[in-house]
Amino acid sequence: MFPLIFILIIAVATITGIIEGKKYHNKKIKNTIMRGMQKQGLKKQLIQQNKIRHLDKHFSTALITSRVENAFYIIKQAWSEQDLSSSRAFISDGISEAYQIQFEIQQTQQHRRKIENMIITNSELVGIEADKHFETLHFKITSRADYPIEIKGRHKQTDSWVPLTTKTEYLTYVRLPGVQTRTLPGLIEGTCPNCGSILALSQSVQCQACRSLVCSGEYDWILAKITQEAQWRFQNAKRQINGVSDYQVVDPAFNIPLIEDRVTSVFWRMQKAWLIQNSTPLIAVAHSSYIEKFNQLSTAHFFDNVQLGLCEVSKVQFGEDFDKVSLLLKWQGNKITHTGKVPAATGYYAHHLTMIRKTGVKSDIKKGLHSLHCYGCGAPQSDNYQDRCEYCDSLFNQGEQDWILQDFIPHIEHIIKMKGQEFALSETAQVKSDRIFDPVSLLSGLILVLFADGRVDKQEKHLLDQFVKNRRIAQSVLDEIITAAENGQLDMLTPDETLDASGWLDQLIEMCLADGQVCAEEWKLLLKFGEKFNFLAIDINLRIKRKRQQLYRQSRQTLKS
Template sequence: MSKTESVIWLALAGAYFLIRIFGDPGQNNIDRTITQGAAKARDSKIVLGLAAIRKRDPKFDVTAFYDRVRNGFLKIQTAWSNQDMRPARAFISDGVYERFDIYLLMQKAMGIRNKMSDVRIIKANCVQVESDEHFDTIHVGITASAVDQDVTLDDETPVRNRIGNPESFVEVWSFLRAQGARTLARPGLMEGYCPNCGAPLQIADAAKCGHCNSWINSGEYDWILSEITQSCEWRIRETATHIQGFEAAKRRDPGLNAQFLEDRASVMFWRWQAAHWEENGQSLNGAAHPDYLSRFNQKQAFDKIIYRNAAVGSAEIIAVEPGKDFDKAHALIRWSAERFRISKGEPVSQGQVLYNYVFTMSRKAGATTEAKYGLRSSICPSCGAPPSDRSQSGCEFCRTPFNDGSRSWVLTDVVPQGQWIKPEAPAGPPSHETYSGFTGVLRPENALAVLIGAMIIDQKIDPREEDFARAYARKHRIPPDRLENLLGAARTGGLEVPTPQGEKEAEAFLQAIVRMSLADGDLSAPELNTLTAFSRQLKFPEENLKKIIDSERNYMYQWAKRHLG
């Protein structure tokens, strides 16, 4: 950027900032209307969603539900700190359990544990309610504080946060229950009792009642934790009808549901992480097709890569496609970690990475979902028994293979999103089932990653644009350490996020990010600066950016007025 361009740019940014502070009452009224309308629409949907649950289940009480959530939250924090998830196993899904279990495996291998002490819940409130023909889901925003330390296993010496300062954090915990389930008149899973027969649950690795032999973490009887999302990664979830090919697949398989597929994808992701960590593919034996497992082992033999401190931002199904021999379901998983390459037997850090990977799962054409198993995604597809070990490729009870795709979904490919080939849309009339990496509702952190990815040149970012990114992160409450991870990954070439290709994709992304910003309040000066810098790098005309902002603001203003009445 030339000196003259810099002066002009700063003048424009300053003029916009002064207008936001001092002028244009009409514009301020529009922004207030949009903010109020978005809040009312969100709150109305929550009220209606909870009312629908109460209509089906008259004994459901949201205050009592929040009390149970608090109890479950504290129980999980204690189990995590003790590196023993068995006390919480009964009310967490298979995907969440795999996440915890593999994290703990890595911690123990490094000789540390993550000690969470003085845990306090500041607030718990509903942020979204979802219902479909299979499940009710209540997403609870939890604001909490804790002393978060890593300590050595042998003598409890702190190696992180040595002083022991408390830190606050906000997460969204998603609790799911089958629509046919009803509120119990007695304690349930989160309190340590079987919701089917009422017997006290024994601490065990398997989520099975020792008295009535019911598998209790399916969601059939009581609420279970199905997902944990960082607040900066949270977004209002869209219905599964927006997934390309999903409705057509449901006509062939009525029991198919996105919740099960996403939990299954989470199981596969964490086993994939364990396979890297262990430097062999044994943890994938029961989840991956032998053909993929062979490719994985060959790649690792040639170039061994491991990841530490992996964190998943989101796992969502983006397409389902039919096939002659096998159907496929594609899950987009956004994750970050520290990447290491094994050199002469020792791990060498390559810095932070942030990836958008597509995990492709396959299942024999004509196979259907067993509704009786609910959300249990890591079990024998024939008899329902869980494997006693991740390395099992078949059921030790009925001998049914886990990994051939004949009855259940198995992992058949993992590729960066930029290399994923989107399946063709189903033939027929136009449908609202679509997927694009640059449309829909964006998560703030993912949007920032794409912005930084586009602004990085030769692994460097202009200091002024970095300042814009920092201001953007502050507005959207993206934690400083997450921002530093993004910037660090960009500087080391480890930021693998899709970059809009051409004016059409850039316009779609800008529309989505402007809508996200307006729904959260006005379009602030740092956001405008960041978007302008992004547009400049992509050679997207700035006058077109202004048209997008004006168009989206007008659209959302009219939408907000309708909701405000």
């Protein structure tokens, strides 16, 4: 009897030891991945920071962070008051265009979105990039404020009580390489960094004393992009994009930030065209063929509360007459009909844009970001939306100076055009891409797959709730996306046309492994996705194990170095 009890005790102890050893090993892998990824990010940031300091010995992260916080308050107050005069000197043409058109949409809707009692609760520099075209800083800013809506009509009134809201946004600032940090006030402080004069800017954003185009990044940091937390993912400017390296051989100054700022301006001009049911806002930025197409299309609606989430170049191509740049835009907004119908719930949309420029035309980086200024003389485009410069008579819409819009179509139409009616949702050879897809896109695609049977059941909803909680995505974002799917307003489809179901699954796994492990709820959600495309559980487990081991090896190597 005694030997049998002794054997059982040894067996239990052995099994317990194996289980505890496995738990320890898993915890070790998780911690190694998390520490390795954190160190890798800090190491990359330090390398880029040293590149900037090599050209600007006085560059200080503490100083620029303090200036960015000050700029944040100025920008929010300007937006709330619908008056950009205090901030125009340090925001790009794209952001200025976005705000001005947002103001017009609000005025059409007889309301005004305001910001009150704002306070910054946290700010940090989370990304640095430096190349031959631009130096770029990414700041994460968390703030709390009231966001009342002032209703305009016979009697001006404001919502009596709106709860205090916490928001996290990512602000991207750029400047040209070699620009020096000043100890004296600059653009954010309302002073021309070129001559020191106090700025009193008009639409031309030129210093009245030295005539410098100050909002281009040529003299100081300027705000180039604002991204909401749910859409944010750090995307290194050196990410491999089909055709870019070949194109830069013949056009060395071609760069992604300039294109994306230009397209941001085009996107907001499109919103204005939908608002007024007229193609006039597009006349300076679109080819005549697209103007004709737009005039033939129905414009029975426009959008309010628009947020541009992602603007990403996907391909650059040479052409006989025109070169082409293809981009993917993902955005959200409330669709409103011109008949005065109550705004629909928030919809999520994806569009494919094609920009063209005459073959042989070269990019001009010396002036920085100048998306809505004449390449010939530097003058601003007119508020009257002319097709030519009022000062030097250069034509804007021929592609002889800058990239112009050739096509703007829903992303699903682009996929159908590229692949026919079959979306290639199977495991086939794919073009490799190192781009990082934003969580809203992946979440939207996942919901569309789960919604294929017309509904998201309670179990799937519970798994999605846990998924967004672990990914630190706001619950309201998930609820809005599900509502958009139910109302047929979720036009995102898949995160990118180069991702099939197999690649998409790998992206979801990588997203889940951001904290070093896939929890039980996330694993069940991956299984749900796999069932839709006949992936076996063993295949999903192998993919998770393979990716986790890859991240572990990379993290160990990073920690050793």
